[in-house]
Amino acid sequence: MNFNVAVIKGDGIGPEIVDQAVRVLDAAAEKSGHEFTYKQILMGGASIDAYGKPLTEETLETARNSDAVLMGSIGGNTTTSPWYRLPAELRPEAGLLALRKGLGLFANIRPAYLYEELKKACPLRDEIIGDGFDMVIMRELTGGLYFGERSTEVVDGIRVAKDSLTYNENEIRRIAVKAFDIARKRKKHVISVDKANVLDSSRLWRQVVEEVAKDYEDVTYEHMLVDNCAMQLVNDPKQFDVILTENMFGDILSDEASMITGSIGMLSSASLAEGKFGLYEPSHGSAPDIAGKDIANPIATILSAAMMLRYSFDLDAEADMIEMAVKKVLKDGYRTVDIMSDGMVQVGTKAMGDLIIERI
Amino acid sequence: MNFNVAVIKGDGIGPEIVDQAVRVLDAAAEKSGHEFTYKQILMGGASIDAYGKPLTEETLETARNSDAVLMGSIGGNTTTSPWYRLPAELRPEAGLLALRKGLGLFANIRPAYLYEELKKACPLRDEIIGDGFDMVIMRELTGGLYFGERSTEVVDGIRVAKDSLTYNENEIRRIAVKAFDIARKRKKHVISVDKANVLDSSRLWRQVVEEVAKDYEDVTYEHMLVDNCAMQLVNDPKQFDVILTENMFGDILSDEASMITGSIGMLSSASLAEGKFGLYEPSHGSAPDIAGKDIANPIATILSAAMMLRYSFDLDAEADMIEMAVKKVLKDGYRTVDIMSDGMVQVGTKAMGDLIIERI
Numbered sequence: 054m055n056f057n058v059a060v061i062k063g064d065g066i067g068p069e070i071v072d073q074a075v076r077v078l079d080a081a082a083e084k085s086g087h088e089f090t091y092k093q094i095l096m097g098g099a100s101i102d103a104y105g106k107p108l109t110e111e112t113l114e115t116a117r118n119s120d121a122v123l124m125g126s127i128g129g130n131t132t133t134s135p136w137y138r139l140p141a142e143l144r145p146e147a148g149l150l151a152l153r154k155g156l157g158l159f160a161n162i163r164p165a166y167l168y169e170e171l172k173k174a175c176p177l178r179d180e181i182i183g184d185g186f187d188m189v190i191m192r193e194l195t196g197g198l199y200f201g202e203r204s205t206e207v208v209d210g211i212r213v214a215k216d217s218l219t220y221n222e223n224e225i226r227r228i229a230v231k232a233f234d235i236a237r238k239r240k241k242h243v244i245s246v247d248k249a250n251v252l253d254s255s256r257l258w259r260q261v262v263e264e265v266a267k268d269y270e271d272v273t274y275e276h277m278l279v280d281n282c283a284m285q286l287v288n289d290p291k292q293f294d295v296i297l298t299e300n301m302f303g304d305i306l307s308d309e310a311s312m313i314t315g316s317i318g319m320l321s322s323a324s325l326a327e328g329k330f331g332l333y334e335p336s337h338g339s340a341p342d343i344a345g346k347d348i349a350n351p352i353a354t355i356l357s358a359a360m361m362l363r364y365s366f367d368l369d370a371e372a373d374m375i376e377m378a379v380k381k382v383l384k385d386g387y388r389t390v391d392i393m394s395d396g397m398v399q400v401g402t403k404a405m406g407d408l409i410i411e412r413i
Numbered sequence: 414m415n416f417n418v419a420v421i422k423g424d425g426i427g428p429e430i431v432d433q434a435v436r437v438l439d440a441a442a443e444k445s446g447h448e449f450t451y452k453q454i455l456m457g458g459a460s461i462d463a464y465g466k467p468l469t470e471e472t473l474e475t476a477r478n479s480d481a482v483l484m485g486s487i488g489g490n491t492t493t494s495p496w497y498r499l500p501a502e503l504r505p506e507a508g509l510l511a512l513r514k515g516l517g518l519f520a521n522i523r524p525a526y527l528y529e530e531l532k533k534a535c536p537l538r539d540e541i542i543g544d545g546f547d548m549v550i551m552r553e554l555t556g557g558l559y560f561g562e563r564s565t566e567v568v569d570g571i572r573v574a575k576d577s578l579t580y581n582e583n584e585i586r587r588i589a590v591k592a593f594d595i596a597r598k599r600k601k602h603v604i605s606v607d608k609a610n611v612l613d614s615s616r617l618w619r620q621v622v623e624e625v626a627k628d629y630e631d632v633t634y635e636h637m638l639v640d641n642c643a644m645q646l647v648n649d650p651k652q653f654d655v656i657l658t659e660n661m662f663g664d665i666l667s668d669e670a671s672m673i674t675g676s677i678g679m680l681s682s683a684s685l686a687e688g689k690f691g692l693y694e695p696s697h698g699s700a701p702d703i704a705g706k707d708i709a710n711p712i713a714t715i716l717s718a719a720m721m722l723r724y725s726f727d728l729d730a731e732a733d734m735i736e737m738a739v740k741k742v743l744k745d746g747y748r749t750v751d752i753m754s755d756g757m758v759q760v761g762t763k764a765m766g767d768l769i770i771e772r773i
């Protein structure tokens with residue numbers, strides 16, 4: 054079959070890691086007789102440079118008409134930088150948020166997995182790691198504080214800024230269903246995270262999760278408060294199978310969870326709409342400091358491409374092929390610099406792509 | 414001098430750890446010629462049982478008329494429990510929130526300190542810990558999502574819940590000033606945490622922090638996004654001196670920060686109003702499972718009492734006395750079960766109180 058993939062190369066190391074993912078996809082296509090057609094589109098900083106806005110209607114339309122979107126890391130510096138003084142429509146993030154909303158990508162799936170071979174890179178002690186952990190964060194992606202009404206005004210001479218956090222039961226139900234579906238294929242345990250001792254939206258969240266849970270008698274679940282979850286991730290990550298949470302909590306907790314694996318350069322993510330459509334991107338950032346040096350780790354993007362085959366194209370065998378090739382490369386001792394350790398062979402971005410392709 | 418202390422014993426292990434803190438305070442008073450008068454007040458679950466509501470007007474008035482409030486841990490179970498189905502006015506947390514607002518406790522200070530003697534209890538690897546870390550989280554406590562308007566309604570047959578997040582420049586300024594003041598007495602570095610790539614309230618936060626920073630040329634500062642901060646706490650906690658953040662982010666990050674110390678039973682906290690008034694409580698929870706067994710660690714509460722002497726009563730020498738006594742007990746090898754390790758002497762709650770008093 055022929056699949057149309059819209060490709061957003063992104064910022065920083067984005068282009069070089071996406072290039073390797075595309076090469077790997079083509080290698081898998083050749084093996085299996087499928088064909089992928091790529092259409093490059095621009096979003097964020099690159100789109101502002103080209104068209105004066107972070108996402109154009111045409112780009113959104115092209116993405117919508119594709120079978121899936123493959124994206125590199127996007128965004129710039131996360132500390133002091135002047136972007137937050139730009140008007141909203143000119144900020145690169147506005148493009149990403151408009152893309153998520155415009156494509157209806159409500160379910161963000163971020164696996165946080167401890168690689169046996171990379172255990173020593175995990176910042177947590179061996180006693181805490183135990184026999185390892187393997188969780189998935191299911192983050193709601195098109196509601197909550199990210200898409201609420203907001204305003205900044207001067208009231209009686211005082212600046213006042215306001216954001217709002219709204220969820221309706223349908224938004225909660227569809228993400229909860231995805232979480233329970235995924236749990237069913239895994240260790241059958243969902244921890245739903247909220248702040249129900251403070252927020253009305255969290256209390257509705259709990260109610261709807263409990264309603265959905267009734268249809269999944271084979272899946273156990275519990276509620277956990279977000280502050281407690283932030284602690285438990287550090288203290289006892291093994292207890293988690295599927296974490297289900299709203300947009301802002303998911304942003305914070307998924308980054309914390311990916312960091313405790315010690316291998317953020319290895320973690321893929323998927324953002325799914327109703328049906329088969331999805332956007333696939335690495336969990337890590339765009340690391341502008343190492344861009345263009347052929348040292349970035351392309352594995353997270355390559356594994357995101359594998360997720361695309363699995364979730365959007367139903368090509369499970371081909372997804373397995375790529376995932377096995379990545380495992381094999383690790384076993385054979387090849388490492389990019391971010392995951393390098395004693396006795397291993399250090400390779401660059403393109404060489405890592407080559408090594409994975411050889412094993413497909 | 415005579416100081417009036419309102420005492421909220423709290424839930425779970427609260428009463429037994431507060432008892433030890435009061436004994437330690439009295440020992441310090443005797444040494445120094447000061448006197449503390451205690452008035453017990455009820456809040457949360459205990460107040461619901463006695464008066465049918467989590468905080469009465471009289472209790473608030475008594476607290477307001479005291480010189481400071483000393484509180485044990487409050488709250489029950491943090492996982493599945495039926496409290497979130499209670500009407501808001503009957504939830505124990507409502508008492509705590511009303512107390513914070515009613516007393517104007519806008520500045521929550523939570524130190525997260527790695528005790529040299531307890532390094533092995535830290536869940537992070539020795540390489541990450543390095544020569545240790547010592548940070549303070551300055552959390553805004555009376556604004557944001559915690560005190561916004563909220564509603565749960567049925568709109569066109571669909572349940573919709575809404576919370577709102579508002580900050581005005583005055584609320585941001587006063588907490589930023591506290592953070593920079595504290596940084597000045599420490600390592601002179603503030604990291605202000607927000608989500609300015611999404612929230613209007615965070616963009617106002619950044620602007621006001623930058624304005625305040627102009628008055629502190631001796632203090633360096635940077636902005637950090639909340640998702641990045643959740644990662645950095647695990648990956649490189651040594652970089653932090655003072656973290657300044659809004660209410661909800663502070664709730665999540667301070668719990669994460671306290672957990673990475675591995676000694677949450679040791680961490681105190683202060684919630685300050687304008688002027689000298691404050692409420693002092695341990696950072697840890699009420700641990701109902703070990704309540705009444707004389708095994709809980711009273712040190713966090715004892716150190717909170719020391720903070721009270723320092724911040725509300727200007728009794729620095731007496732605060733030092735208590736803190737030194739705690740350090741001495743640890744050096745001498747005494748441990749409650751939560752911080753126990755090989756070769757140390759395990760003691761109970763009351764015995765730990767005795768040992769600290771002996772060293773005052």
Ligand SMILES: CC(C)[C@H](C(=O)O)[C@@H](O)C(=O)O
Pocket residue numbers: 128146149304610611640
């Ligand atoms: C860039 C930013 C708006 C985005 C988010 O907060 O969702 C990012 O942190 C992410 O998690 O994908």
Ligand SMILES: CC(C)[C@H](C(=O)O)[C@@H](O)C(=O)O
Pocket residue numbers: 250251280488506509664
């Ligand atoms: C009990 C709860 C309302 C409270 C909060 O969220 O502020 C607690 O978690 C805390 O941090 O003091």
